[in-house]
Amino acid sequence: MTLSDQEAEPLSNASLEEIIEVMPEPDEGDLELVAGAEPKARSQFQLVVRRFLRHRAAVFSTVLFVILLFMCFGATWVAPFARNKQDLLADIAGPSRHHLFGVDQLGRDYFTEVLYAGQVSLKIGIAVGLLSTIVGFAAGAIAGYFGKSIDNLLMRFTDLFLVIPAIAVLAVALKYFGYTDVTIILVLAGLAWMGVARVVRSQVLSLREKEFVEAARASGASSWRIITRHILPNMLGPIMVNATLGIAGAIVTEATLSFLGFGVQPPKTSWGKMLSDAEGQVGGKHAFLLYFPGLMLLIVVLCVNFLGDGLRDAFDPQAKH
Amino acid sequence: MIKFIARRVLFSIPVLVISSFIVFWGIRKTFDPTAKYRTSKDAARLIAEKRKEFGLDKPIVVQWWNWATKFVRGDWGVSTSTNGKVTDMVSRALGFTVQLIFWGVVISLVIAVVSGVYSAVRQYSVADVAFTGLSYLGVAMPPFWFALLAIQFLSVEPKLHWHLAHPIVYFVGLHSTGQSGFNLDYIRHLALPVLTLTVQTVAVWSRFQRAAMLDVLSADYIRTARAKGLPRRKVIFKHALRNALLPLVSQTAVDAGALFGGLIITESIFSIPGMGRLFLAGLLAGDVNVILAWMLVGAVFVILFNLLADVVYGFLDPRIRVT
Numbered sequence: 001m002t003l004s005d006q007e008a009e010p011l012s013n014a015s016l017e018e019i020i021e022v023m024p025e026p027d028e029g030d031l032e033l034v035a036g037a038e039p040k041a042r043s044q045f046q047l048v049v050r051r052f053l054r055h056r057a058a059v060f061s062t063v064l065f066v067i068l069l070f071m072c073f074g075a076t077w078v079a080p081f082a083r084n085k086q087d088l089l090a091d092i093a094g095p096s097r098h099h100l101f102g103v104d105q106l107g108r109d110y111f112t113e114v115l116y117a118g119q120v121s122l123k124i125g126i127a128v129g130l131l132s133t134i135v136g137f138a139a140g141a142i143a144g145y146f147g148k149s150i151d152n153l154l155m156r157f158t159d160l161f162l163v164i165p166a167i168a169v170l171a172v173a174l175k176y177f178g179y180t181d182v183t184i185i186l187v188l189a190g191l192a193w194m195g196v197a198r199v200v201r202s203q204v205l206s207l208r209e210k211e212f213v214e215a216a217r218a219s220g221a222s223s224w225r226i227i228t229r230h231i232l233p234n235m236l237g238p239i240m241v242n243a244t245l246g247i248a249g250a251i252v253t254e255a256t257l258s259f260l261g262f263g264v265q266p267p268k269t270s271w272g273k274m275l276s277d278a279e280g281q282v283g284g285k286h287a288f289l290l291y292f293p294g295l296m297l298l299i300v301v302l303c304v305n306f307l308g309d310g311l312r313d314a315f316d317p318q319a320k321h
Numbered sequence: 322m323i324k325f326i327a328r329r330v331l332f333s334i335p336v337l338v339i340s341s342f343i344v345f346w347g348i349r350k351t352f353d354p355t356a357k358y359r360t361s362k363d364a365a366r367l368i369a370e371k372r373k374e375f376g377l378d379k380p381i382v383v384q385w386w387n388w389a390t391k392f393v394r395g396d397w398g399v400s401t402s403t404n405g406k407v408t409d410m411v412s413r414a415l416g417f418t419v420q421l422i423f424w425g426v427v428i429s430l431v432i433a434v435v436s437g438v439y440s441a442v443r444q445y446s447v448a449d450v451a452f453t454g455l456s457y458l459g460v461a462m463p464p465f466w467f468a469l470l471a472i473q474f475l476s477v478e479p480k481l482h483w484h485l486a487h488p489i490v491y492f493v494g495l496h497s498t499g500q501s502g503f504n505l506d507y508i509r510h511l512a513l514p515v516l517t518l519t520v521q522t523v524a525v526w527s528r529f530q531r532a533a534m535l536d537v538l539s540a541d542y543i544r545t546a547r548a549k550g551l552p553r554r555k556v557i558f559k560h561a562l563r564n565a566l567l568p569l570v571s572q573t574a575v576d577a578g579a580l581f582g583g584l585i586i587t588e589s590i591f592s593i594p595g596m597g598r599l600f601l602a603g604l605l606a607g608d609v610n611v612i613l614a615w616m617l618v619g620a621v622f623v624i625l626f627n628l629l630a631d632v633v634y635g636f637l638d639p640r641i642r643v644t
Binding site: 156159160162163164165167168169171172175176248252255256259260262272275279282283287290291294297298301302305306 | 333335336337339340343344347348350351352457458460461462463464465466469470472473476477585586589590600601604612616619620623
């Protein structure tokens with residue numbers, strides 16, 4: 001019992017890479033013991049990477065996700081046709097050898113459209129995920145560390161936005177500030193950071209009672225130093241997991257809002273917007289227009305979720321699923 | 322207990338007041354309910370008249386105060402776009418949404434408990450792995466896309482394939498014209514919207530149930546029961562399941578409460594005139610009375626069901642009973 005407690009004890013001080021840790025028995029196969037030889041020391045970072053690489057679904061998802069990122073953002077080079085190029089003779093038609101995802105109502109290659117739409121979906125999703133994590137971390141750390149009054153304020157604020165519907169906020173903000181990606185990103189992040197803040201807050205609440213924080217405070221470290229050097233490194237795991245889940249959530253939220261007409265506006269497209277445009281095809285002969293943008297959404301969200309799973313296991317091998 | 326409930330309700334009032342003001346202010350700032358009169362004859366006079374009627378000539382705080390004092394007295398005003406009474410609109414919409422929530426929650430619960438318990442009892446079996454995979458899919462699946470696919474593959478394609486006069490399951494409304502009550506027609510309309518709702522909730526709830534069951538199964542008193550020689554069946558259903566159901570009960574209450582704000586996606590795709598559609602229509606028209614009424618009714622249900630979750634949990638599990 002005491003041994004495992006020591007293992008679980010968070011690492012104090014200094015960045016993760018600086019710490020050379022020889023863990024007694026962290027996980028099977030982490031140490032390849034050769035009789036008589038000194039076990040090779042690995043940094044915490046290396047251990048995390050090793051554990052992540054063992055999660056096959058996560059590694060596969062990461063690779064797939066990176067490929068999709070490159071395809072979408074490199075659409076200028078990857079896409080088989082120029083953007084918005086209309087082939088007026090090619091009527092709306094299903095997938096073929098020439099047009100991988102078919103041709104839409106305007107005679108545009110659907111594969112090309114999907115790639116370009118992915119730029120907007122992914123950009124918004126990733127930006128919202130990162131922004132809400134950063135803001136949520138800051139707010140949660142402050143609330144958890146400095147305690148009561150700020151803590152109460154944050155929680156009331158969270159309650160407020162549980163009541164106010166996201167769609168209404170977005171509709172008002174888009175009308176007020178104009179239909180830009182930045183507005184969408186800011187609004188979605190503004191609504192998503194509170195979840196992260198709650199997670200971070202509870203983590204900080206438990207971490208700040210730990211002995212190593214007390215020791216740091218006793219030796220005169222400032223609050224800023226304690227938060228950034230002692231508490232932050234110990235929370236890297238949950239924060240990164242939250243960021244990935246945040247990205248997945250934001251991609252779906254953006255798609256949903258765009259589908260309902262409150263997100264991306266023409267001439268811009270995103271996967272959600274494409275589905276919104278193709279909604280009328282349901283039940284018709286050209287329902288294939290519905291399949292591909294949705295499939296991309298599904299694949300990306302699955303990838304990001306698996307990535308999050310892998311990260312969680314890598315950072316916290318003792319966690320239960 | 323009563324003190325606990327009273328305190329929770331009291332605490333939520335400021336949140337409702339402030340949020341209603343923020344939304345009121347936001348909508349008034351960006352939507353002009355007199356916009357539709359701009360093209361009419363004698364527009365200037367008509368708009369001035371209407372502005373007075375809606376109280377738009379007063380400061381925003383006064384406007385909100387007038388709305389709020391009427392609202393608490395039960396006068397929820399009329400919709401600026403349809404001129405219908407908001408109380409009637411909300412109660413009608415709520416009726417439709419409640420039907421969806423009821424069937425969705427009941428069916429989801431049954432599936433989630435059965436699959437969750439089975440997964441936990443036979444951990445890492447083929448079925449467990451399959452359920453896990455399905456729940457990953459269910460969580461990642463954008464609900465609106467699932468709804469569209471369901472229409473395509475479960476309603477339209479079978480109809481075309483077997484040359485039916487009517488699809489097996491419908492995807493518009495909850496009844497065919499001239500039909501009412503609980504009958505086959507109702508079920509055929511309900512199938513797809515409820516399926517859409519179920520897929521999302523089951524994906525989460527079954528995982529939840531599985532985790533709770535695994536937790537309980539590794540408890541000491543289960544080992545004791547097994548060691549005494551009790552049959553496995555009895556241990557699982559009498560000793561373990563009773564405790565493993567507790568977390569899901571409160572989770573269900575919390576989630577169900579959040580659904581009353583409307584299944585915005587489901588209702589708009591399947592053309593069901595419930596709360597979600599009411600909200601969307603209100604938002605598109607900048608209809609402040611409708612949006613606020615919708616929001617507060619939804620919030621009250623969230624608060625109620627959260628309370629219910631705590632009370633029920635305390636009732637079922639004396640260890641955490643609130644005093």
